[in-house]
Amino acid sequence: MEIHVILGAWYEKEKRDLPWRNTSDPYKIWLSEVILQQTRVAQGTGYYLRFLERFPDIFSLAEAKSEDVLKIWQGLGYYSRARNLHETARFVASHRNGEFPDIYSELLQLKGVGEYTAAAISSIAFNEVQAAVDGNVKRVISRLFSVREAINSPEGLKTINALAREILDPENPGRHNQALMELGAGICLPKKPRCINCPLNGICMAIKENRVEELPLKYGKAKVRNRFFTYLIIRQKEKIWLKQRGAGDIWQGLYEFPLIETQSQCTINDYPSLLSEYLGAKISEAQINRISDPITHKLSHQNLRCSFIHISFPGDTSPSQIPGAAISIGEFGEFPVPKLIERYISTSGF
Numbered sequence: 001m002e003i004h005v006i007l008g009a010w011y012e013k014e015k016r017d018l019p020w021r022n023t024s025d026p027y028k029i030w031l032s033e034v035i036l037q038q039t040r041v042a043q044g045t046g047y048y049l050r051f052l053e054r055f056p057d058i059f060s061l062a063e064a065k066s067e068d069v070l071k072i073w074q075g076l077g078y079y080s081r082a083r084n085l086h087e088t089a090r091f092v093a094s095h096r097n098g099e100f101p102d103i104y105s106e107l108l109q110l111k112g113v114g115e116y117t118a119a120a121i122s123s124i125a126f127n128e129v130q131a132a133v134d135g136n137v138k139r140v141i142s143r144l145f146s147v148r149e150a151i152n153s154p155e156g157l158k159t160i161n162a163l164a165r166e167i168l169d170p171e172n173p174g175r176h177n178q179a180l181m182e183l184g185a186g187i188c189l190p191k192k193p194r195c196i197n198c199p200l201n202g203i204c205m206a207i208k209e210n211r212v213e214e215l216p217l218k219y220g221k222a223k224v225r226n227r228f229f230t231y232l233i234i235r236q237k238e239k240i241w242l243k244q245r246g247a248g249d250i251w252q253g254l255y256e257f258p259l260i261e262t263q264s265q266c267t268i269n270d271y272p273s274l275l276s277e278y279l280g281a282k283i284s285e286a287q288i289n290r291i292s293d294p295i296t297h298k299l300s301h302q303n304l305r306c307s308f309i310h311i312s313f314p315g316d317t318s319p320s321q322i323p324g325a326a327i328s329i330g331e332f333g334e335f336p337v338p339k340l341i342e343r344y345i346s347t348s349g350f
C-alpha cells in the first residue's frame, strides 16, 4: 500500500480534535499555522482562540492598533510573527478587499509567509498539491527514507523536499500534510520515537537499517549569545516608567522598564556608578528599595541574565532623563510586555 494511503487512514482514526481542523477559512488556517510555527499545540490553542475572539476576521485584525495585537500575543514569543500578521491583514484588507490569496505563489508574496506556511495554507484551505515541510516533517521523512544528508544542509533540504513531494497525496494534499505533521508531533518524536505505534513501521528505512536513534542528521547548532540586563523599576507615587523597544533586536514594539545592558554580570558594587550615570544629578534623591537576584531567561539563541532594581523618588521631581514615559501603575496591564517582565511583576510586584 502506498504511504499516503496508510498515513491518511491512520490520521482519520488518530487525529487530535483541534479547533483549526474544523475550518477551511484561510484566515483561521493562516493564524493557526503562524502560531504553531514556534509554539506547541498545548500552549498555542489558547492563544488561537483568544486571538480569534478578539479579531474574528481579517478586517478586525487590519483595523486593530498594533499594541492590541501585541498584547494578545504577549507571552507567545517571536513577536515578529504578530507584527507580520498585522501587516499582512492590513494589506489583504486594503489591496484585496479582504480576499485571501488562494494559490501558493501568491501566498508566498505575503509578509511573514514562507514556503512552509504558503504550502500549508494552499493545501489545507484550497486543496492545492503542495508539500508542507516543517521541522516535524523533516524528521519523519529523514527517518522514513534513512536520509544520509544533514536536514539543515542545502542538499539535505533538497532531498527531503523531493521525497515530501513524491509521497504527497494528490487527492487530499491538506490532509496528508497534516497527517505527516501529526505523526511527527505524537509518534516520530525527536527523542524516543514510538515506533511500535507507528503506522509506517513496516516500511521505515531507519528501522530496517537500525538508524532511528542517529536520525535526523544535523550540523552543529548556532552559538548561544549571553546578554546581561539590569532593569530599573522606577516608581514615583503611583507612576512607573516604561519604554518601547525599537527595531533590530529582540521584542520589537514591546514595552519594558528602563534598561541598562552591560557586557558582563553587574555586582552590587557596580550599581552606584551605573545608576548615577543613568539618573544623573537626581541620584541623591533616589531611594533603592530592592535588588532582585539575577534571573536567567532563555530565548532561542540568547541567554538573558536579568536583575531588577526597584527605585523610588519620594518627592515630586524625578529625573528628566529617564528614557520612556511615565504611566500609572493601574495602566501597566494594558501594555504588551515580554514574558520575563510579566512573570517578574506577577511574583514580585512593583
Ligand code: SF4
Binding pocket: 140, 143, 144, 187, 188, 189, 193, 194, 195, 196, 198, 199, 200, 201, 204, 205, 206, 207, 212
Ligand atoms: S517507524 Fe519510528 S522512526 Fe520510522 S517513521 Fe515511524 S516513528 Fe519514525
